[in-house]
Amino acid sequence: MTHDPLRFRLTINLMIFFAVLIFGTLVFIYLENRPFIDAFYYIIVTIATVGYGDVHPITTAGKVFAILLIIAGVGTFLGVIANSTEIMLSRREKLSRIQKLNMVIGVFFSEAGIELIRIFVDLDPKSEEIRKGLNITQKWTHQDFQVVSDHLKKSQYDIEISKSDLGFLKEFLLVRRDFLIRLLENPSLLEHESFTDLLRAVFHLTEELAYRKDPSHLPESDQRHIAGDMVRVYNLIVKEWLNYMEYLKANYPYLFSLAMRTNPFNRQASPIVES
DSSP states (O other): OOOOHHHHHHHHHHHHHHHHHHHHHHHHHHHHOOOHHHHHHHHHHHHTTOOOSSOOOOSHHHHHHHHHHIIIIIHHHHHHHHHHHHHHHHHHHHHHHHHHHHHHHHHHIIIIIHHHHHHHHHHOTTHHHHHHHTOOOTTOOHHHHHHHHHHHHHOOOOOOGGGOOHHHHHHHHHHTHHHHHHHHTOGGGGGOHHHHHHHHHHHHHHHHHHTOSOTTSOOHHHHHHHHHHHHHHHHHHHHHHHHHHHHHHHHOHHHHHHHHHTOTTOTTOOSSOOO
């Protein structure tokens, strides 16, 4: 299990900060014989470096403790502020990277992913079950997406290789090989392991077909091998498409509308807006 170092530092600083507040208040109550609210007020103004008003230490012990409090408390307080700011900026930067990454994912589906899904679904003898589960509508909630996602993890994908046009698939992928290479070179993909796995699987399938001069005439053993590579892509691409659809619904309604109207799992899908 990994820990966010920024959050860990902030947690430690907050623990020290609150410990200083509590301990300092109690000590000041004891040394200066002050009521709780005066002691707590003094601790706050000291740590915040706003200066003293009508409450200040009177005894020598109180003044010595005030010096120690300033040394320990001010540094901790500034540490909390610095860590909080750093986390906020880091979160903003992360959201920006996620947005750029999803733009890359969108381009992938526009250029290759949607057509690959159509090819695989048409070759899946059990595709009707998957089609029904992925008929996404505007009414879907996060829970709906989660239920379907959990179901897909248990689904068995299959490819009827004998019905496939491997020659067409080969040409389709070779035309997009440079595009796939450029996607793999994108450093932001390192933060999206599942999509990176999908790209590698697609690229591997492309390479396998590229090495076969005539993929339409392959021995049965080699057909099974290619079918396995296709199933791997099929398995990964369906899950990534579902995640991307949920992202569009939550963030870009107009893109989600088009994505629904071109849903590769819906036989009746049409980009034409009827009503």
